[in-house]
Amino acid sequence: MSARRNGLLAPLLAALSLAALPAAAQTLAVVNARLLTAGPAGEIENGTVLIGDGRITAVGADVRVPAGVRTIDARGRIVTPGLVATNTTLSVAEINQLEETNDFASASPDVSAAFDIQYGINAGSVVIPVARLGGITRAIITPELADRAESPTSDESRRGSLFAGQAAAIHLAEGDDILVRSNLAMVASLGDAGADTAGGARGVAMVSLNSALDDVRAYQRNRAAFDRGESRGYSLSRNDLEALIPVIEGRMPLVVSVSRASDILQILKIARERRLKLILESGEEAWIVAAQLAEARVPVILNPTADLPSRFETAGATVENAARLHRAGVLVAIAGDRTGHYARQARYNAGNAVANGLPYAEALKAITLNPARIYGLADRFGSLEPGKDADLVIWDGDPFEPMTRSVNVIIRGVEQPMTSRQLQLRDRYLRPDPNRPPAYSR
Secondary structure (H helix, E strand, O other): OOHHHHHHHHHHHHHHHHHHOOHHHOOEEEEEEEEEOOOOOOEEEEEEEEEEOOEEEEEEOOOOOOOOOEEEEOOOOEEEEOEEEEEEOOOOEOOOOOHHHEOOEEOOOOOOOOOEHHHHOOOOOOHHHHHHHOOEEEEEEOOEEOOOOOOOOOHHHHOOOOEEEEOEEEEOOOOOOOEEEOOOOEEEEOHHHHHHHHOOOHHHHHHHHHHHHHHHHHHHHOHHHHHOOOOOOOOOOHHHHHHHHHHHOOOOOEEEEEOOHHHHHHHHHHHHHHOOOEEEEEOOOHHHHHHHHHHHOOOEEEOOOOOOOOOHHHOOOOOOHHHHHHHHOOOEEEOOOOOHHHOOHHHHHHHHHHHOOOOHHHHHHHOOHHHHHHOOOOOOOOOOOOOOEOOEEEEOOOOOOOOOOEEEEEEOOEEOOOOOHHHHHHHHHOOOOOOOOOOOOO
16 A cells, blocks of 8 residues: 555544544533532532543542533532432333333242343333433342242242342443443342241241351352262252352342341341341331441441331331431431332432431432442442542432432433433423314324
């Protein structure tokens, strides 16, 4: 190839390379913002967030914005990190009453702990834009124990594993690949749900849990004997035994859904004896044993509006649960409704926690940074800090107020479309003139 042709092709190739760069590679600045960083910088009354290559490069009141950088003027509005929907079915459930659209539970007797929720993620879910408009930029999706209500009614047919499967983290940006990390945690249930699954009593559930963990340890030490068919029988399938090895080694946290204080003490004892990394979910009576939770450094994911004793195991529920746990030194994350359609409720729940004693800054962390910390992802997102993914939301008011809306949602440095199927349908059928009858075509 001649030097002349090389000289002509070089600028063309360079231009094509630039065109191929993802949108996240662009530089962006959010200025004149009231920054609630949820990080070491705290609150900055009039600050700037500088974004480059999808990450935050600078945060502060005196950040210089380079010439030519696209700028979003927040006009004094509140800017927070993107919210994290914690322990939700967002992206793996579409229509509650349509079973084939729900991929968050395994009814297989051979796949319980091994159930991996990542394979049901639907990046095209119409629920995702709804959650994104609510300021949610990340989600921790967790499986549930299968509902055996429609199975045969014998006691034996209704029994199953206490393990629901493995959680995953996703981001909510537009695109085909939204998985952030799979095999994030193992999910299990105790309390009423665990007792019902195991055989009707809490004692059965605790024995079943200990037995399963013993089986995993025995299997790990005798894989060769298992392969030769020379080992004793195990309560779990090989797939489930393999999936639980990271749990007994302390590499994968065990998320246990439990409500009653006495049940919490039981699982704390098991975790201590077996050196498990534990996360509690639900925890309506967690405040009663807050000192023990703080000493064990076990975080709690809860709904602070759960204050009615809908079940006997939640008789001690109180709206001050989050505040009392925080005062005791327990790391708290606030969840919304598990159903993805209502994931935005987490910010309303945070507001209720503030009304009942949780400091405002801590409530914000409970729906941003704390979920990331609990699941080992705080180096990636959860606060406005240099080096982290550029997930942030500009609000037109206090984000804890129900009437407040998101004005801009940025995920990994890319501005997201501020629309959803619901809004598109609204606009499609909206009549500009209420006095004019609709025009029907046949």
